[in-house]
Amino acid sequence: MRNYKIAVIPGDGIGKEVVPVTMDVLNHAAECFQDAAFTFTEFPWGCDYYLEHGKMMDDDGIEQLEEFDAILLGAVGDPERVPDHISLWGLLIKIRRSMEQSLNIRPAKFFKGLASPLADPRDFDIMVVRENSEGEYSEAGGRIHRGQDELAIQNAVFTRKASERAIRYGYQLAGERKGKLTSATKSNGIVHSMPFWDEIFKEVSQEFPNVEATQQHIDALAAFMVSKPHEFDVIVASNLFGDILTDLGGAIMGSIGIAPAANLNTNGDHPSMFEPVHGSAPDIYGQGIANPLGQIWTAKMMLDHLGEFKMGESILDAIESTTAAGIKTQDIGGDSSTVEVAREVCDRIKFKE
Numbered sequence: 001m002r003n004y005k006i007a008v009i010p011g012d013g014i015g016k017e018v019v020p021v022t023m024d025v026l027n028h029a030a031e032c033f034q035d036a037a038f039t040f041t042e043f044p045w046g047c048d049y050y051l052e053h054g055k056m057m058d059d060d061g062i063e064q065l066e067e068f069d070a071i072l073l074g075a076v077g078d079p080e081r082v083p084d085h086i087s088l089w090g091l092l093i094k095i096r097r098s099m100e101q102s103l104n105i106r107p108a109k110f111f112k113g114l115a116s117p118l119a120d121p122r123d124f125d126i127m128v129v130r131e132n133s134e135g136e137y138s139e140a141g142g143r144i145h146r147g148q149d150e151l152a153i154q155n156a157v158f159t160r161k162a163s164e165r166a167i168r169y170g171y172q173l174a175g176e177r178k179g180k181l182t183s184a185t186k187s188n189g190i191v192h193s194m195p196f197w198d199e200i201f202k203e204v205s206q207e208f209p210n211v212e213a214t215q216q217h218i219d220a221l222a223a224f225m226v227s228k229p230h231e232f233d234v235i236v237a238s239n240l241f242g243d244i245l246t247d248l249g250g251a252i253m254g255s256i257g258i259a260p261a262a263n264l265n266t267n268g269d270h271p272s273m274f275e276p277v278h279g280s281a282p283d284i285y286g287q288g289i290a291n292p293l294g295q296i297w298t299a300k301m302m303l304d305h306l307g308e309f310k311m312g313e314s315i316l317d318a319i320e321s322t323t324a325a326g327i328k329t330q331d332i333g334g335d336s337s338t339v340e341v342a343r344e345v346c347d348r349i350k351f352k353e
């Protein structure tokens with residue numbers, strides 16, 4: 001019996017609704033397959049914890065997380081009560097950075113029963129490889145208060161190492177899929193970092209002669225994702241570009257509540273973290289209507305990472321058959337609750353050889 005130790009951080013808002021039902025799905029899958037089990041250890045970190053203890057996580061929180069095989073996180077942010085810069089730097093970004101989770105892998109694809117706003121989303125099936133450690137999200141910058149001339153500065157940081165890592169991963173993934181890689185850029189010389197990114201994109205292309213490599217300006221790329229979504233396979237993007245494109249990917253599927261993500265540590269030094277693309281959705285929190293599919297699909301990505309491919313596949317099949325049967329939350333045109341959708345996914349999980 002393979003036993004996985006999973007650190008669970010529901011976090012804030014709907015994270016506290018979609019994470020518990022996802023643990024049920026994982027336990028149910030484990031029962032079906034009978035050769036693997038999960039030991040979940042829950043951490044109460046988040047904005048409630050901050051308001052009680054003055055910190056988003058324990059001082060030795062990162063060390064506590066080190067002993068786990070993976071981290072499953074819901075969402076962070078309760079902006080009415082705790083400013084986002086405190087909650088995000090204190091928990092979400094802290095884990096991503098301290099644990100060197102330098103890639104953020106975010107799939108999006110259309111499947112049956114989803115209400116995409118696009119007329120013909122049938123062949124939409126992409127993977128976004130988002131650089132997750134630097135870029136526009138660098139710590140370099142600040143706000144300068146000087147009366148009426150107050151200003152804020154943000155320096156984008158693009159290192160060869162991190163850009164190359166994301167780009168190479170994008171090529172590898174494209175090689176395993178349809179063989180097409182698109183780089184999200186803004187290379188018209190206005191943004192200094194992007195010609196550098198493009199240079200690396202070209203250099204690394206030499207290692208992958210079988211991958212068709214193209215680059216697109218981010219603005220046009222966003223438009224093409226809507227007007228010809230079926231033309232994309234893998235997209236590699238900087239931190240901010242990837243962030244924006246993956247909410248767009250969620251919207252094309254039908255809701256950002258479905259979109260999953262994996263924050264990968266690629267050198268094996270620290271655990272990777274699995275959290276959906278969406279946030280804590282304070283506008284719907286507490287109503288029991290949050291779509292749990294993004295979190296559940298995220299758990300499937302965690303299973304792939306752990307090498308439990310069959311179990312992961314069975315969960316994705318169960319998700320697809322649940323939406324195809326019309327059992328959906330409100331955001332995708334249904335009237336089922338978070339718990340009902342998750343229960344349905346559980347019931348549809350089938351053992352696979």
Ligand code: NAD
Pocket residue numbers: 014074075076077078079084088092255256257258275276277278279280281282283284289290291292294331
């Ligand atoms: P959000 O993703 O929380 O919500 C955007 C919209 O999508 C809202 O209308 C929300 O109701 C809807 N939505 C999101 N997830 C849904 C789901 N599972 N089911 C149904 N509808 C869903 O983004 P926001 O409103 O910009 O941010 C809210 C808070 O979350 C902020 O504090 C923000 O910083 C934080 N945030 C955290 C993460 C994260 O932890 N990874 C990601 C994004 C935003």
Ligand code: IPM
Pocket residue numbers: 088243277279
């Ligand atoms: C995401 C979120 C975060 C990001 C925020 C909350 C810092 O939007 O995970 O997509 O931009 O990385």
Ligand code: MN
Pocket residue numbers: 243244247277
């Ligand atoms: Mn985002």
